[in-house]
Amino acid sequence: MNPPIVKFTIDGKEYLAAAGTYIIDVARESGIFIPTLCNIPGVKPRGACRMCTVSVNGRFMAACTTPASDGMEVRTSSPELEDLRRAILEVMFVEGNHLCPVCEKSGNCDLQALAYRYQIMVPRFPFQFPHRTIDAANPRLVKDHNRCILCKRCIRTVKDAKGRSFFAFRRRGHKIEISIDHEMADLMTDEIAGQAADICPTGALLRKEGGYRIPIAERKYEKVAIGAPDGTDTR
Amino acid sequence: MKSTFPESPGDLEFGEIAFQDTMIKSVSGIIERYGRDPSRLMDILIDTQAEFGYIPRPVVSFIARDLTISAVDIEQTLSFYHFFATRPSGRYTVYLNDSVIANMMGREEVARTFEREAGCRFGDVSADGLIGLFSTSCIGMSDQEPAALINGRVFTQLTPFRVKEIVRDLKSGKRLDEAMVEGLGDGANALPEIRSMVRNNIRKKGPILADGYRPGDALKKVVKMRPEEVIAEVKLSNIRGRGGAGFPTGMKWEICRNARSEQKYIFCNADEGEPGTFKDRVILTEYPKMLMEGMAVAGYAVGATQGILYVRYEYMYLREHLEKVIEGGRKKNYLGTNICGKEGFEFDIRIQFGAGAYVCGEESALIESAEGKRGEPRDRPPFPVESGYHGRPTIVNNVETLCSIVKIVNNGATWYRSMGTKESSGTKVLSISGDCKYPGVYEIEWGFSVNDVLEMVGAADVQAVQVGGPSGTLIGPNEFGRTLSYTDLSTGGSIIVFGRERDLLKDVVLNFLDFFIAESCGSCSTCRNVPVLLRQKLLKVLDARGVPRDIDEMLDWSKVLKASRCGLGLTAANPVVSSIRNFRPLYDRKIQHGKDYDSSFDMLAAVRASCDAVGRVPTLMADGGGAA
Numbered sequence: 035m036n037p038p039i040v041k042f043t044i045d046g047k048e049y050l051a052a053a054g055t056y057i058i059d060v061a062r063e064s065g066i067f068i069p070t071l072c073n074i075p076g077v078k079p080r081g082a083c084r085m086c087t088v089s090v091n092g093r094f095m096a097a098c099t100t101p102a103s104d105g106m107e108v109r110t111s112s113p114e115l116e117d118l119r120r121a122i123l124e125v126m127f128v129e130g131n132h133l134c135p136v137c138e139k140s141g142n143c144d145l146q147a148l149a150y151r152y153q154i155m156v157p158r159f160p161f162q163f164p165h166r167t168i169d170a171a172n173p174r175l176v177k178d179h180n181r182c183i184l185c186k187r188c189i190r191t192v193k194d195a196k197g198r199s200f201f202a203f204r205r206r207g208h209k210i211e212i213s214i215d216h217e218m219a220d221l222m223t224d225e226i227a228g229q230a231a232d233i234c235p236t237g238a239l240l241r242k243e244g245g246y247r248i249p250i251a252e253r254k255y256e257k258v259a260i261g262a263p264d265g266t267d268t269r
Numbered sequence: 270m271k272s273t274f275p276e277s278p279g280d281l282e283f284g285e286i287a288f289q290d291t292m293i294k295s296v297s298g299i300i301e302r303y304g305r306d307p308s309r310l311m312d313i314l315i316d317t318q319a320e321f322g323y324i325p326r327p328v329v330s331f332i333a334r335d336l337t338i339s340a341v342d343i344e345q346t347l348s349f350y351h352f353f354a355t356r357p358s359g360r361y362t363v364y365l366n367d368s369v370i371a372n373m374m375g376r377e378e379v380a381r382t383f384e385r386e387a388g389c390r391f392g393d394v395s396a397d398g399l400i401g402l403f404s405t406s407c408i409g410m411s412d413q414e415p416a417a418l419i420n421g422r423v424f425t426q427l428t429p430f431r432v433k434e435i436v437r438d439l440k441s442g443k444r445l446d447e448a449m450v451e452g453l454g455d456g457a458n459a460l461p462e463i464r465s466m467v468r469n470n471i472r473k474k475g476p477i478l479a480d481g482y483r484p485g486d487a488l489k490k491v492v493k494m495r496p497e498e499v500i501a502e503v504k505l506s507n508i509r510g511r512g513g514a515g516f517p518t519g520m521k522w523e524i525c526r527n528a529r530s531e532q533k534y535i536f537c538n539a540d541e542g543e544p545g546t547f548k549d550r551v552i553l554t555e556y557p558k559m560l561m562e563g564m565a566v567a568g569y570a571v572g573a574t575q576g577i578l579y580v581r582y583e584y585m586y587l588r589e590h591l592e593k594v595i596e597g598g599r600k601k602n603y604l605g606t607n608i609c610g611k612e613g614f615e616f617d618i619r620i621q622f623g624a625g626a627y628v629c630g631e632e633s634a635l636i637e638s639a640e641g642k643r644g645e646p647r648d649r650p651p652f653p654v655e656s657g658y659h660g661r662p663t664i665v666n667n668v669e670t671l672c673s674i675v676k677i678v679n680n681g682a683t684w685y686r687s688m689g690t691k692e693s694s695g696t697k698v699l700s701i702s703g704d705c706k707y708p709g710v711y712e713i714e715w716g717f718s719v720n721d722v723l724e725m726v727g728a729a730d731v732q733a734v735q736v737g738g739p740s741g742t743l744i745g746p747n748e749f750g751r752t753l754s755y756t757d758l759s760t761g762g763s764i765i766v767f768g769r770e771r772d773l774l775k776d777v778v779l780n781f782l783d784f785f786i787a788e789s790c791g792s793c794s795t796c797r798n799v800p801v802l803l804r805q806k807l808l809k810v811l812d813a814r815g816v817p818r819d820i821d822e823m824l825d826w827s828k829v830l831k832a833s834r835c836g837l838g839l840t841a842a843n844p845v846v847s848s849i850r851n852f853r854p855l856y857d858r859k860i861q862h863g864k865d866y867d868s869s870f871d872m873l874a875a876v877r878a879s880c881d882a883v884g885r886v887p888t889l890m891a892d893g894g895g896a897a
Binding site: 080081082083084085087094096099100101121122125126128129160184186196198199201202203204206207208209210213214215217218 | 339342799822828
C-alpha cells in the first residue's frame with residue numbers, strides 16, 4: 035500500500051509528497067536550499083545541528099526531522115531564520131577550535147562552506163578556546179576533537195558487519211565528545227576508515243597517509259559554492 | 270592507548286586476571302537476571318555498580334562481548350548518567366544537593382564541613398578511600414534542605430554539627446542507618462522497607478492526598494465499563510498532564526487506544542527532576558497503591574498489558590517499598606491476569622530506575638533511557654502514543670495524573686470539574702519551598718493566586734516567586750495577583766519563594782543556568798552551548814563589568830535556543846529572560862552606564878601566570894590592578 039500523498043506549501047509554492055517525507059528531502063529534490071550539517075540523504079535523521087530550522091505554520095522546526103503534512107506552510111527563509119542559522123554556525127565556531135588555514139579538510143568542509151555562504155567574519159559569541167584532544171591511536175584515522183561539531187554522522191552510519199557502532203557519544207551537555215571503540219577500530223578496514231572520513235562534514239575525522247590528494251583550489255566548495263544549483267562553477 | 274576510561278585510577282588497581290577469577294560469575298548473574306537483553310542496560314549497570322561500588326572498565330568490555338554490542342555503546346549510556354561512576358568513589362559516596370534551595374538553606378557551610386571532616390575536596394575521594402564527595406542537582410528534598418544522598422540513603426536538614434557527627438560515625442565504622450541519629454520520618458517513611466528520615470510535610474490535603482483511599486475501588490468500577498467509556502470519562506474530566514507540559518490526558522489515551530499494535534505500554538513518569546519539585550516523592554511514599562491502580566486503569570483503557578514505573582535514582586531508597594506494593598497488588602489481583610475477575614484483563618508493572626538525568630523527565634528521553642540508552646529526547650513525530658517503548662504505542666503519564674485518574678473514576682468527571690477553573694479542572698499538588706514558614710506539599714484547586722499561596726505557606730516580605738521551577742517564570746510582587754492555571758501561570762508544581770535578602774541574579778539565575786548546563790543532553794548545538802555563553806555574560810554583569818549592550822545580547826542570544834529539540838533547550842534561557850523582563854533594575858544596578866564596551870583591565874590577573882612561572886610576586890601592580 036502506497037503512503038497517501040500530502041499537499042503543502044514551501045515558501046508559498048505548492049508541493050506534493052508521499053506522507054512521511056521529510057521537509058528537507060522535498061526541498062532538496064525541488065532545488066530549494068536548506069542548510070544542514072548533520073543530515074545525510076537516505077539515513078535516519080537526527081536533528082543535531084539545528085541548521086535546517088525552518089518555520090512551519092509559524093513555529094521553528096527542524097526540516098530534517100519534520101515530515102511534510104497536509105496543509106503545512108513551510109518558510110525556509112526570513113531575516114529571523116537567516117540570523118538564527120548564522121548564530122548557530124557562530125556557536126559551532128566558538129565551541130571548538132576551527133583553524134581553516136591549517137586544516138586538511140579546507141575546501142571540502144561543510145562548516146567552512148556554510149560560513150562563507152553566511153559571510154561570517156567575527157562570531158557574535160566569545161571564542162571558548164576549549165582544551166580538546168587529538169586521538170591518533172588508530173592506524174587509519176585521526177580523530178581531532180577540536181574540529182568536531184557533534185553532528186553524529188559517524189555514529190549513525192559507520193558500523194561493522196554485525197551492525198555494531200565504531201563511534202559513540204561520551205558524556206553529555208557541553209562536555210560531550212565522540213569516542214571510538216578502540217578494540218573495533220583496530221580491525222577497521224581501509225574502506226570503513228574512508229567512509230568515516232568522507233561522512234564527516236568537517237576535518238574531525240581524517241584518513242592517515244592520504245592528505246592533500248586533491249590540491250587546494252581544486253576542492254569541492256572551491257569549485258561550486260554550497261547551496262549553488264548543480265553544475266554551477268563559481269570560479 | 271586502549272583504555273576506555275583513561276582518567277580512571279580504578280583501572281590500574283583492577284587487573285584483568287583478578288576480574289576473571291572473581292567477578293565473571295557475578296556479572297554473568299546480573300546479565301542473566303535481565304535476560305541478556307541489551308535494552309536492560311540501565312538495570313545491568315545499576316546492579317553492577319551496586320555490586321562493585323563503581324563500574325570497572327573490564328566489566329564494560331565483558332558486558333559488551335556478552336551482549337554482542339560495542340564497548341562504546343555501553344560507555345555512551347554509562348557516561349550519560351550522573352550517578353554512574355567509572356572509578357572508585359568512596360566506600361561512602363556523598364552526593365550533596367547543589368540546588369538553589371539547598372544553597373539558600375546553608376549548603377555552603379555544610380559542604381565546607383564535609384571537606385574538612387572527610388579530608389578531601391568535592392569531586393574527590395578521601396585518601397583512605399572511605400568517603401567520596403560529589404555535588405548533584407536537586408534530589409527532591411527542597412522542603413528539608415540541605416540534604417544529601419549517602420550510598421542512596423537520604424540525609425536531610427544537614428548542619429555543620431550533623432556533618433561532623435555523620436563523618437565521625439562513618440569513620441568509626443558505624444552503619445549508615447546508625448548514623449541517622451535523628452530517627453525516622455513520619456508516615457510510611459518509618460516502615461521497615463523504607464527506614465528513612467525524610468518527612469512528608471503534607472500541609473494541605475485535597476482529593477488526591479485525602480485520607481480514606483480504598484485500593485481497588487476504581488479497578489472494580491472500570492472492569493464494569495467498556496474501555497471507551499473510561500476514556501470518555503477521562504476526557505470529560507478535562508484533566509491535563511500534571512508533569513508540566515499539560516497535554517490533555519484523555520486525548521493521549523484515545524490516540525493510544527486507536528493505535529493498532531499487539532503490545533502497548535503504560536509508563537508512569539516518576540522522574541521529577543525540576544528543582545524545587547518533591548510532590549511525587551510524597552505520593553510514591555504514601556500513595557503508591559493509588560498510583561499503581563491508576564496505571565492499571567490506563568492499561569485497561571488503552572489495551573496495554575505492561576506498565577513501567579520509571580523512578581529517578583534519587584528515590585532508590587523507596588525501591589523495596591514500591592516492590593512490596595507491586596507484590597501486594599498481584600496478591601490482591603489488582604495486577605496480573607483476569608484482574609478483578611475481568612476475563613482477559615491483564616496488566617503488570619515493573620520498576621525502571623534512572624541514574625541521574627533531569628532530561629529523562631521528557632517523555633521520549635525517558636523511554637530511550639528505559640531502553641538502556643542515553644536519555645536523549647527523540648525527534649517527533651512520531652509521538653510515543655504512536656511509537657514509543659520498543660516502537661510500540663506508549664502512554665507516559667505523570668505520577669499525579671495517574672492518581673487523579675483514580676479519583677475521577679471513583680467520583681466521576683462532573684465532580685472533578687466542579688473543582689478548579691473552567692479551563693483548568695481539578696486540583697494540583699504543589700511542592701513549595703524557599704523562604705517561607707511551612708515548606709511542603711499542598712494540594713490546591715487550580716485558580717489559586719500567588720498571593721493566596723504565599724499566605725498559605727506563611728511567606729512575608731517576598732521579593733520574588735519562581736513558578737514552575739527553573740524552566741518556569743520568575744515573578745515579582747506586581748504579578749502576585751496572577752493565578753495558577755494552564756491559562757495563566759502553568760506549573761508542574763514547583764514553587765520557590767525568595768525573600769527580600771536574596772540576590773536573585775547570583776543566587777537564583779546563575780544557579781539555574783548551572784543546572785541547565787549540567788543537565789543538557791548535548792545533542793542540539795543550541796542547548797549544548799547557549800546556556801554556557803549566557804552564563805559567561807551573567808558573570809560579566811555580576812562582576813560589574815557589564816554594559817547595557819550585554820543585557821540586550823543576553824536577550825538576543827536566548828532566542829537561538831528556540832531552535833532546540835525539546836523542552837529543556839526551549840526553556841533553558843527562561844531564568845535569564847524572565848529575570849531581565851521582571852527584574853531589570855537588578856541588572857541595571859550592576860552594569861556600567863554610558864559605556865558601549867567594558868574597558869576595565871585586570872593587570873594582576875593578566876600577569877599572574879607569568880609571575881607564577883618565574884616565582885615573582887606582583888606586589889608593585891597591586892594598586893594599579895583594576896584600573897582602566
